[in-house]
Amino acid sequence: MQLVKKYEIQSKQKIIDFLNSQPAGRIASIDKDGYPQVIPMNFVYFNDAIYMHSHPFGEKLDNIRRNPSVGFEVDQHVCFLPSYYFHPTDASQADTLYISVVIKGRAEIVEDREEKAKALNALMEKYQKEGRYEALDAEMPVVEEVAIIKVIPSDMRGKYKIGQHWARPYRLKMAKNIIMREGLENAKPVLAIMGIKVASDGNLEIEQDPVM
Incomplete structure (x- = not known):
């Protein structure tokens, strides 16, 4: 491969x-x-x-x-x-x-x-x-x-x-798009894989770069 x-x-x-x-x-x-x-x-x-x-x-x-x-x-x-x-x-x-x-x-x-x-x-x-x-x-x-x-x-x-190839600002932009399409609760597991957390105030925070 x-x-x-x-x-x-x-x-x-x-x-x-x-x-x-x-x-x-x-x-x-x-x-x-x-x-x-x-x-x-x-x-x-x-x-x-x-x-x-x-x-x-x-x-x-x-x-x-x-x-x-x-x-x-x-x-x-x-x-x-x-x-x-x-x-x-x-x-x-x-x-x-x-x-x-x-x-x-x-x-x-x-x-x-x-x-x-x-x-x-x-x-x-x-x-x-x-x-x-x-x-x-x-x-x-x-x-x-x-x-x-x-x-x-x-x-x-x-x-x-899983977004590791995107710059951080672009990854946050994609995360917002995913939330709009999927809904917040359905999007949360995806965002977690992407290294993004939804803060208590609803803002998105990058916790880590998703490196495997």
Whole structure:
């Protein structure tokens, strides 16, 4: 994936933090006819790999056994920016704020029960933060009943456009446009990603430059 430097996420830790903040990713494997098969999956980044749990039978598992080279992608749509933010009539000026990570790697179906249990516990920690469950161990039957897919990245790149390329006054101008279109409450999560805070008097304040 070719990236413009100003849009590339420079920090590996920020890539990992972004991955584990997102509810779903998409794994792409190659089917028996040579076509990409893209499947949305729950996942966790854990011990330098992507882990997913799956039904023990299915096409994606057959694909991985036949060809372990896969892609994995996660993205967050932050906000659509209509063309009239930038030009009165030119529709080509429309844009989008977003964050994305694309991984190329080697997939395998985990057989080791200890590793499977650790992966399942990491998934539970991500998705059920409130707890209220018994941690799994390798001897539990459920560990044998599910498949665990592991993707070991050979290349992992992140890209983001959340206003970091705008000068501060222009970013505040865009923030006001977003509030006018989306409403204040809907705009607040977008502004937070852009590093902008709504003060108690309603004014906008830049808390930090949104660098990843």
